[in-house]
Amino acid sequence: MKAFLILEDGTVFTGTSIGSTRDMISEIVFNTSMTGYLEVLTDPSYAGQAVVMTYPLIGNYGITPDMESRKAWPDGYIVRELSRRPSNFRCEGTIQDFLAQQDIPGIAGIDTRALTRILREKGTMNGMITTNLNYNREEILPLLKSYHIGDVVSRATCRKKQVLPGDGKKVALLDLGAKQNIARSLHERGCEVTIYPAHTAAEEIISANPDGIMLSNGPGDPADCVSIIEEIKKIYQSNIPVFAICLGHQLMALAAGAKTHKLKYGHRGGNHPVKDLRTGRVYISSQNHGYVVDTDQMDSSAAVPAFVNVNDGTNEGLEYVGKPIFTVQFHPEACPGPQDSGYLFDRFLEMMEGSNNA
Numbered sequence: 001m002k003a004f005l006i007l008e009d010g011t012v013f014t015g016t017s018i019g020s021t022r023d024m025i026s027e028i029v030f031n032t033s034m035t036g037y038l039e040v041l042t043d044p045s046y047a048g049q050a051v052v053m054t055y056p057l058i059g060n061y062g063i064t065p066d067m068e069s070r071k072a073w074p075d076g077y078i079v080r081e082l083s084r085r086p087s088n089f090r091c092e093g094t095i096q097d098f099l100a101q102q103d104i105p106g107i108a109g110i111d112t113r114a115l116t117r118i119l120r121e122k123g124t125m126n127g128m129i130t131t132n133l134n135y136n137r138e139e140i141l142p143l144l145k146s147y148h149i150g151d152v153v154s155r156a157t158c159r160k161k162q163v164l165p166g167d168g169k170k171v172a173l174l175d176l177g178a179k180q181n182i183a184r185s186l187h188e189r190g191c192e193v194t195i196y197p198a199h200t201a202a203e204e205i206i207s208a209n210p211d212g213i214m215l216s217n218g219p220g221d222p223a224d225c226v227s228i229i230e231e232i233k234k235i236y237q238s239n240i241p242v243f244a245i246c247l248g249h250q251l252m253a254l255a256a257g258a259k260t261h262k263l264k265y266g267h268r269g270g271n272h273p274v275k276d277l278r279t280g281r282v283y284i285s286s287q288n289h290g291y292v293v294d295t296d297q298m299d300s301s302a303a304v305p306a307f308v309n310v311n312d313g314t315n316e317g318l319e320y321v322g323k324p325i326f327t328v329q330f331h332p333e334a335c336p337g338p339q340d341s342g343y344l345f346d347r348f349l350e351m352m353e354g355s356n357n358a
């Protein structure tokens with residue numbers, strides 16, 4: 001069946017429908033990872049976005065047990081070509097069936113590199129995938145222009161508190177739409193991990209007396225998370241060690257009085273170089289973010305840059321002054337992508353060892 005991708009600037013791509021055939025409107029973002037499409041699909045940070053994969057052949061190893069959460073999150077999925085016959089000893093099905101089961105509309109057979117060039121030059125924009133042959137472009141364009149994602153963290157977070165037992169440090173993980181490998185990375189280092197829903201009051205977390213608090217990744221515009229930022233301000237005031245990733249990093253910065261802004265087309269992929277300003281060493285990181293902390297206007301008595309993106313010089317991490325808090329914009333939990341920065345979980349463990357609170 002034919003499908004169309006209509007962009008906010010009026011460009012139309014014609015391809016083949018994959019997954020669900022219903023209409024969808026979303027923000028269109030591109031990911032440059034060459035593998036790990038299942039971890040991308042199940043990363044809750046994609047809630048409220050449709051993902052274009054720039055790598056031209058997707059689905060080669062089918063659906064494997066590499067889910068990063070309970071379901072797929074993107075509103076839509078855009079590929080050049082889907083593998084017709086996946087092959088892998090762990091393969092449990094095809095991506096086509098998975099997208100249909102998860103009710104995600106997609107489009108295949110379009111020039112995803114041409115599409116990515118448009119998004120890179122004009123910036124991220126909204127788009128629609130439709131299978132309606134009689135779509136009316138003039139009616140659709142204003143809908144695309146006025147579309148706004150809204151509160152996606154509430155959709156992506158867990159419903160109930162959950163505990164992963166361990167004999168080591170007690171970590172409270174605030175689930176803003178967390179990828180599973182964050183909890184797994186702490187758990188495999190012996191930690192007892194208590195996962196809290198995003199709207200948990202800071203008092204509840206602090207009164208459980210954890211050795212450390214981890215703020216996870218998550219979807220949407222960080223500045224929209226007004227009530228969560230208020231709770232994070234209380235976490236900032238406590239002297240409990242904090243490690244935060246991506247949305248967690250942005251929310252801690254907002255809680256400390258900084259500002260965030262939207263990047264032209266974001267960083268999404270598995271080969272973004274980041275420099276650790278403490279050691280001068282560069283790591284290749286996994287990334288998925290559209291917003292960034294504005295360090296130009298940040299009060300340097302509150303926090304100082306700890307990592308910087310080597311490609312565009314944007315902030316990739318902060319170290320808080322006089323507080324056991326450090327936060328990163330990239331993904332040390334990888335999944336998908338390089339595991340080079342996994343050592344940051346060890347740094348968090350060391351920080352919990354050294355803290356008065358621990």
Ligand SMILES: NC(=O)CC[C@H](N)C(=O)O
Nearest residue numbers: 217218220246247290291
């Ligand atoms: N992976 C994330 O946590 C992303 C954070 C935020 N939603 C952004 O796009 O910048």
